[in-house]
Amino acid sequence: MTAIATRQAVDEQRLARAYLVRVAEPPAPALVAFVGERGPVEAAARVRSGDCPEKVRRETAARREVDLAERDLETAAKAGTRLVVPEDEEWPAWPLLSLAVATGRGVENVASPLALWVRGEANLAQAADRAVAVVGARLATNYGEHHAAELGHGLATRGVPVFSGAALGIDGAAHRGALSAGGVTVAVLGCAADVGYPAGHIDLLNRIAENGGAVVSEYAPGTPPARHRFLVRNRLIAALTDGTVVIEAGIRSGARNTATTAGALGKVVMALPGPVQSGNSAGCHALIRDCKATLVTSVDEVVDTVGRFGPAPEPENPRPRRPTDVLAPEALRVYEALLPRAGRSAEEVATAAGVPVDRVRAVLPELELDGFTVRGDTGWRRITRSAPR
Amino acid sequence: MTAIATRQAVDEQRLARAYLVRVAEPPAPALVAFVGERGPVEAAARVRSGDCPEKVRRETAARREVDLAERDLETAAKAGTRLVVPEDEEWPAWPLLSLAVATGRGVENVASPLALWVRGEANLAQAADRAVAVVGARLATNYGEHHAAELGHGLATRGVPVFSGAALGIDGAAHRGALSAGGVTVAVLGCAADVGYPAGHIDLLNRIAENGGAVVSEYAPGTPPARHRFLVRNRLIAALTDGTVVIEAGIRSGARNTATTAGALGKVVMALPGPVQSGNSAGCHALIRDCKATLVTSVDEVVDTVGRFGPAPEPENPRPRRPTDVLAPEALRVYEALLPRAGRSAEEVATAAGVPVDRVRAVLPELELDGFTVRGDTGWRRITRSAPR
CATH class of the missing domain: 1.10.10.10 (Winged helix-like DNA-binding domain superfamily/Winged helix DNA-binding domain)
Structure with missing residues (x-):
């Protein structure tokens, strides 16, 4: 194919995927498999006409007649948002492969995304090439936010992109820490990139997008946040990074869910300890105690634990000597x-x-x-x- | 043998061991092996006369002419201290077996003690039958001392004896916590039981001895504390308990040494986490991070981790009639x-x-x-x- 023909083909595929990514609520394992078999253009046509396997029909029945693909792409473009598809060089194919592998092994609710809406300057494949997720409680303490910001800053200083969920508390502190070091940080949302949620973080999301980072979402423009979407989103944070650090998490928390998912995807799971009387550290301590997470207390230890980021630096605090x-x-x-x-x-x-x-x-x-x-x-x-x- | 003959034999062995326990600076692996072969009475006579293997001679050369056995036993008895020997029922043979096994496996500096000076009401074998060590930093924080006292109290409340080293800081808090629950607590010292060290804990040591607990030492009356004796003592704390909990420890600390020794003896090693910026928790975090210790945050978790403290097993013997x-x-x-x-x-x-x-x-x-x-x-x-x- 010529370059123009190639671009036309990709645009056709992008349009098909803009339809597909809205037609089923993620994760949609049957649709993902169907698109893998037929390619996005044929799969989209067959979904529209209902000429598809029963499992795919069920995943797409509610929305198959809603084709807002062109409008979504236009709306997004006006807001500086592009749809990144597997046919793009920017697609983080290698990190996301962990989702397909885990799905094949029978892990539930971790089907690959069909496409990702991305706002911001970062190249997503490059950002996800060697990255760390820092996640934790929304109702964080000063202790937790301090260490999330320190860790975000320290990772960014070493050129390691920091992924998180842009929630209040730990997530926001991690993003801000990375920004303060002039580093790349990526927010993966449980709603559309244009919804502006949480409201208190609209400015933060803009700063992320405009300062070398990216705001990423699987959800078509206008899709509101929902609790199940946060859980579904967590698999993307886990998949797009080499390891996840949990800083402050209650016994039942979304951050623990991200950590568990990261473990199921074969990624490195880490947790920062805290005072034992703090309920906010109870989830971290449980992860460490159950051997699901490695205890980390510093950026050096995070880098060392993930083990992909070059030679370990000299320890900052050499052993005291008598x-x-x-x-x-x-x-x-x-x-x-x-x-x-x-x-x-x-x-x-x-x-x-x-x-x-x-x-x-x-x-x-x-x-x-x-x-x-x-x-x-x-x-x-x-x-x-x-x-x- | 008749009862009187048996008692005479044990007294003779005790006198021999009182000589032997002073003649070599512990740990004295060659002497321990020699006593195992020859029995304490013959071994003592041969050490006195120099008729013993070269390795034993080297361990005993400096003090072999110092025979203060009778005086030591008298001095100790006046202070309410007895010499417990392997020939006594009170000897904690089973817990101390871990030292012989580890020595046989090539672990250094963990030779068995030849005898133990004991002051206090506790039966040492019973106290060590199911016990937990709680150790940590001398320069502890309020955080550490609070949790050491809580843990000592909680273990004692469940009938689990609490062993520690009677040092200032964490050790003292653990002993006091156990005492406050009316439980058995045992202090194992790096000096003689009558030396009164640390000076600030003389009252505590007396309270331990007089309230169902025990003050234990391998060192003959009058032996002063020394740094190497604390390290040597640590093997006894590790051996006499089912598990060791470290609460606050610097990167280089005696408590970490006790934990490492406990691990080498096949005992359970646990550590309590704390704020990551606290240098006092750095040793605990390092133990957990290196998978040498299980993270614990409560007495329930300690009991669960040690795993031996459930309901007492049914006796094997047929039911007694009264x-x-x-x-x-x-x-x-x-x-x-x-x-x-x-x-x-x-x-x-x-x-x-x-x-x-x-x-x-x-x-x-x-x-x-x-x-x-x-x-x-x-x-x-x-x-x-x-x-x-």
């Missing part, structure tokens, strides 16, 4: 048998330390050379050292 | 010296029963555990039991 750390066990016993103010003979040290006197006689001069002891008129004394060698 | 049929002769005498309505002190019971007061002190808590006695304001009272367990 002067006596350099001493072998026997020498340490001799050293500790010395007194700081009164002298002791080698025999006295041997008895106190339980080390043979010939070894004590050998070790004491070594300790003296290294500045740990001094020999005086009354015997050997300990020198307390304040700084490591 | 409740007191289950009692050994000595315990039966103690029981019969109690009165149902008036309290008696241990000394009064000893006189009435014709049983040594130290044995009375050991037996009474056993009887209490089994529901035969109760301790009130005026002393110990008999509970008349109508049905066998």
Whole structure:
């Protein structure tokens, strides 16, 4: 095909998918399989006419006569939103493959999306190439929001895109942390990209879209939020990232659902601990305790746990060292048998330390050379050292 | 052997072990193996004369001429301290077996103790039969001390003895929590039981010893604390319990050492999480993150994780006809010296029963555990039991 013919073909497919992505409420496993077999253009025609398998008919029966594809594409374009389809280079095919694999293994409610509405400057495939999701409670504490913002900032600083759900609380803090570092952050919504939900985050969503990030939704323009849509959306957050970090989550929470889904998709699941009396950390602690999540306390640990983001950096807090750390066990016993103010003979040290006197006689001069002891008129004394060698 | 001959033999062995437990600085794997081969009496004689393998000679060379066994036993007895030896029924043979097994597997520095100095009313074997260690930072926060006390209280309330190291901070809070619930708590020290260290815990140690618990040490009377002794002591805390809970520990800390040792001994290792910015929880988080410890946030989770503290199993023996049929002769005498309505002190019971007061002190808590006695304001009272367990 020529370039023009190719573009025409893709536009035809995009139009078909704009119809298909609205015709069934996601996830729609039968429709996804049907589109995979027939291609989007034929599948759309057959859905419209009802000439399709029974399971597909059931998924599409309620809306098959509603064809708003052209209008949706126009409405979206006016709002700066494009429909990204599997036929596009920007389609995050590799990360989303986890959904098809899990569906094939029998995991329910994780069918692939048929297309994704995207608003913003980010190339979705690039953003999802190596990314981390940071999710958590809406009614977060200062503790949780602080660490979500720190983690968002730290990941963005390392060039790791931060995905979240744009909810109040932890999600918003993670997005803001990434933005504050000038990084890429992606909000995946449980309503259309143009609905402006939650209302308190309309400005945040605009900043995300306009500062190198993206606002992503499976839902056609105008689709309102609904509880089941948040759960369905969670599979996209899990699929589009290498790992999910939960920061503050109640025992029953959407963030735990995202984490569980991430686990089912074979992604890395992490959780940040908190004070045990905080109900907001109970979901995190349960995930860690049940071995479903790895405990993380810093961006270094997140990067290390996901393990795909280049060599682990030097630890920020090297182990504290004591002067006596350099001493072998026997020498340490001799050293500790010395007194700081009164002298002791080698025999006295041997008895106190339980080390043979010939070894004590050998070790004491070594300790003296290294500045740990001094020999005086009354015997050997300990020198307390304040700084490591 | 007759009863008198048996007692004489045990006394001779005790004297030998009082010499042996001082002659080498623990852990002393060669000496422990030698005593296992030759028995304590012959081993002590051979160590004194130098007629022993080279490795044993090296462990004992510095102190082999120091025989303070009789003096140590007298000094200890005056302070209410007894030397518990493997030949005693009170010896916690089963829990300590983990040390011999680990030593056999090549784990270093976990040789069995040759004997244990014990001050207090608790029967050590019973206390260690199903116990949990709660350990942590000396420089603890209010957060850590609160949860250590809560956990100590909760375990004691369920009849689970609480072991710790009597250090300032977490250890002390755990002991106090157990005491506040009227439970058994055991302090295992890195110095002699009579040294009174740390100074700020002298009252606490006395309360532990006098309220059904025990102060335990491998070190002969007068032995001062030393850093290596705390590390060596940690193996006993780990071995004498079914599991260890770490509450607040820096990245380098004795509590982490206890946890690591517990793991090497095949015991359950647990850690309580905390705020991630708290350096005091960093050691706990590292243990959990490295999958060396299970995250716990409550006494329920600790009990669930250790998994041994359900309802007591049915006795294998056929049902006794009277409740007191289950009692050994000595315990039966103690029981019969109690009165149902008036309290008696241990000394009064000893006189009435014709049983040594130290044995009375050991037996009474056993009887209490089994529901035969109760301790009130005026002393110990008999509970008349109508049905066998």
